Amino acid sequence: xxxxxxxxxxxxAEELRRAGLxxxxxxxxxxxxxxxxxxxxxxxLTSGVRRxxxxxxxxxxxxxxxxxxxxxxxxxxxxxxGPARFEGRVGDNHHHVLCRTCGAIADVDCAVGDAPCxxxxxxxxxxxxxxxxxxRGLCPDCSTPGSSPAP
Numbered sequence: 001x002x003x004x005x006x007x008x009x010x011x012x013a014e015e016l017r018r019a020g021l022x023x024x025x026x027x028x029x030x031x032x033x034x035x036x037x038x039x040x041x042x043x044x045l046t047s048g049v050r051r052x053x054x055x056x057x058x059x060x061x062x063x064x065x066x067x068x069x070x071x072x073x074x075x076x077x078x079x080x081x082g083p084a085r086f087e088g089r090v091g092d093n094h095h096h097v098l099c100r101t102c103g104a105i106a107d108v109d110c111a112v113g114d115a116p117c118x119x120x121x122x123x124x125x126x127x128x129x130x131x132x133x134x135x136r137g138l139c140p141d142c143s144t145p146g147s148s149p150a151p
Contacts, residue, residue, distance in 0.1 A: 031088070
Protein backbone atom coordinates (compact mmCIF):
# COMPACT_ATOMS: atom_id res chain seq x y z
CA UNK A 1 0.00 0.00 0.00
CA UNK A 2 1.46 3.36 -0.94
CA UNK A 3 1.61 6.33 1.36
CA UNK A 4 -0.42 8.49 -1.04
CA UNK A 5 -3.27 5.96 -0.91
CA UNK A 6 -3.46 6.46 2.83
CA UNK A 7 -4.19 10.16 2.49
CA UNK A 8 -7.60 9.30 1.03
CA UNK A 9 -9.10 9.76 4.47
CA UNK A 10 -9.16 13.55 4.68
CA UNK A 11 -10.94 13.63 8.07
CA UNK A 12 -7.98 12.11 9.93
CA ALA A 13 -5.49 14.32 8.10
CA GLU A 14 -7.58 17.40 8.88
CA GLU A 15 -7.79 16.40 12.53
CA LEU A 16 -3.99 16.22 12.69
CA ARG A 17 -3.73 19.65 11.06
CA ARG A 18 -6.23 21.18 13.52
CA ALA A 19 -4.10 19.79 16.35
CA GLY A 20 -1.06 21.56 14.88
CA LEU A 21 0.63 18.32 13.81
CA UNK A 22 2.34 17.62 10.52
CA UNK A 23 0.34 15.15 8.43
CA UNK A 24 2.26 12.06 7.39
CA UNK A 25 1.07 8.67 6.17
CA UNK A 26 2.51 7.07 9.32
CA UNK A 27 0.67 9.47 11.66
CA UNK A 28 -2.62 8.99 9.83
CA UNK A 29 -2.14 5.21 9.93
CA UNK A 30 -1.17 5.31 13.61
CA UNK A 31 -4.14 7.42 14.69
CA UNK A 32 -6.53 5.17 12.79
CA UNK A 33 -4.84 2.02 14.16
CA UNK A 34 -5.17 3.30 17.72
CA UNK A 35 -8.85 4.06 17.17
CA UNK A 36 -9.52 0.70 15.54
CA UNK A 37 -7.63 -1.21 18.24
CA UNK A 38 -8.42 -2.18 21.77
CA UNK A 39 -5.90 -0.63 24.17
CA UNK A 40 -2.88 -1.72 22.11
CA UNK A 41 0.76 -1.36 23.11
CA UNK A 42 3.40 0.31 20.92
CA UNK A 43 4.59 -2.95 19.34
CA UNK A 44 1.05 -3.96 18.29
CA LEU A 45 0.46 -0.45 16.96
CA THR A 46 3.71 -0.61 14.99
CA SER A 47 2.55 -3.84 13.35
CA GLY A 48 -0.78 -2.23 12.49
CA VAL A 49 0.89 0.82 10.97
CA ARG A 50 3.25 -1.40 8.95
CA ARG A 51 0.28 -3.32 7.53
CA UNK A 52 -1.20 -0.02 6.37
CA UNK A 53 1.79 1.92 5.04
CA UNK A 54 4.82 -0.34 4.93
CA UNK A 55 7.96 0.00 7.01
CA UNK A 56 8.01 2.33 9.97
CA UNK A 57 10.42 2.09 12.89
CA UNK A 58 9.32 1.42 16.46
CA UNK A 59 11.03 4.68 17.46
CA UNK A 60 8.99 6.61 14.88
CA UNK A 61 5.83 5.11 16.35
CA UNK A 62 6.90 6.10 19.88
CA UNK A 63 7.66 9.64 18.66
CA UNK A 64 4.28 9.89 16.92
CA UNK A 65 2.47 8.46 19.97
CA UNK A 66 4.12 11.14 22.11
CA UNK A 67 2.95 13.86 19.70
CA UNK A 68 -0.59 12.43 19.44
CA UNK A 69 -0.83 12.10 23.22
CA UNK A 70 0.44 15.65 23.78
CA UNK A 71 -2.19 16.88 21.28
CA UNK A 72 -4.83 14.88 23.20
CA UNK A 73 -5.81 12.86 20.15
CA UNK A 74 -4.68 9.66 21.89
CA UNK A 75 -4.73 8.64 25.54
CA UNK A 76 -1.87 6.73 27.18
CA UNK A 77 -2.79 4.16 29.82
CA UNK A 78 -0.09 2.77 32.09
CA UNK A 79 -1.28 -0.46 33.69
CA UNK A 80 0.95 -1.62 36.54
CA UNK A 81 3.41 -4.33 35.57
CA GLY A 82 2.83 -4.01 31.84
CA PRO A 83 3.65 -1.85 28.84
CA ALA A 84 1.85 1.41 28.18
CA ARG A 85 -1.32 1.02 26.14
CA PHE A 86 -2.99 3.56 23.91
CA GLU A 87 -6.59 4.35 23.05
CA GLY A 88 -8.49 6.78 20.91
CA ARG A 89 -11.26 7.45 23.41
CA VAL A 90 -10.36 10.90 24.68
CA GLY A 91 -12.24 13.88 26.01
CA ASP A 92 -14.21 12.08 28.66
CA ASN A 93 -13.21 10.89 32.09
CA HIS A 94 -13.70 7.15 31.72
CA HIS A 95 -11.72 4.52 33.59
CA HIS A 96 -10.47 1.00 32.96
CA VAL A 97 -10.88 -2.52 34.25
CA LEU A 98 -7.79 -4.75 34.05
CA CYS A 99 -7.66 -8.55 34.19
CA ARG A 100 -5.05 -9.76 36.67
CA THR A 101 -4.47 -12.96 34.69
CA CYS A 102 -4.35 -12.12 30.98
CA GLY A 103 -3.93 -8.33 31.09
CA ALA A 104 -7.09 -7.56 29.10
CA ILE A 105 -8.26 -3.96 29.48
CA ALA A 106 -11.76 -2.59 28.95
CA ASP A 107 -13.31 0.85 29.29
CA VAL A 108 -15.56 1.61 32.26
CA ASP A 109 -17.60 4.80 32.32
CA CYS A 110 -17.27 7.10 35.31
CA ALA A 111 -19.60 6.15 38.18
CA VAL A 112 -22.77 8.21 37.67
CA GLY A 113 -23.77 11.78 37.00
CA ASP A 114 -21.26 14.54 36.48
CA ALA A 115 -17.93 12.75 36.91
CA PRO A 116 -18.10 12.38 40.71
CA CYS A 117 -14.63 10.91 40.64
CA UNK A 118 -13.31 14.42 39.97
CA UNK A 119 -14.27 15.52 43.46
CA UNK A 120 -11.24 14.60 45.52
CA UNK A 121 -11.43 14.42 49.29
CA UNK A 122 -8.50 16.90 49.35
CA UNK A 123 -7.46 18.80 46.21
CA UNK A 124 -4.38 20.44 47.83
CA UNK A 125 -4.96 23.56 45.73
CA UNK A 126 -4.96 21.72 42.39
CA UNK A 127 -7.60 22.38 39.75
CA UNK A 128 -8.53 18.77 38.97
CA UNK A 129 -9.73 18.00 35.45
CA UNK A 130 -9.10 14.26 35.20
CA UNK A 131 -9.02 11.18 37.40
CA UNK A 132 -7.47 7.85 36.53
CA UNK A 133 -8.95 4.74 38.09
CA UNK A 134 -7.98 1.17 37.29
CA UNK A 135 -10.24 -1.55 38.60
CA ARG A 136 -8.58 -4.97 38.83
CA GLY A 137 -10.14 -8.40 38.70
CA LEU A 138 -10.65 -11.31 36.33
CA CYS A 139 -12.11 -11.00 32.84
CA PRO A 140 -14.93 -13.35 31.81
CA ASP A 141 -12.50 -15.72 30.07
CA CYS A 142 -10.18 -15.95 33.09
CA SER A 143 -12.90 -16.24 35.70
CA THR A 144 -14.23 -19.56 34.45
CA PRO A 145 -14.09 -22.53 36.83
CA GLY A 146 -10.58 -23.88 37.08
CA SER A 147 -8.86 -20.58 36.40
CA SER A 148 -7.01 -18.79 39.14
CA PRO A 149 -5.74 -15.21 39.41
CA ALA A 150 -2.10 -14.45 38.88
CA PRO A 151 -0.15 -13.73 42.08
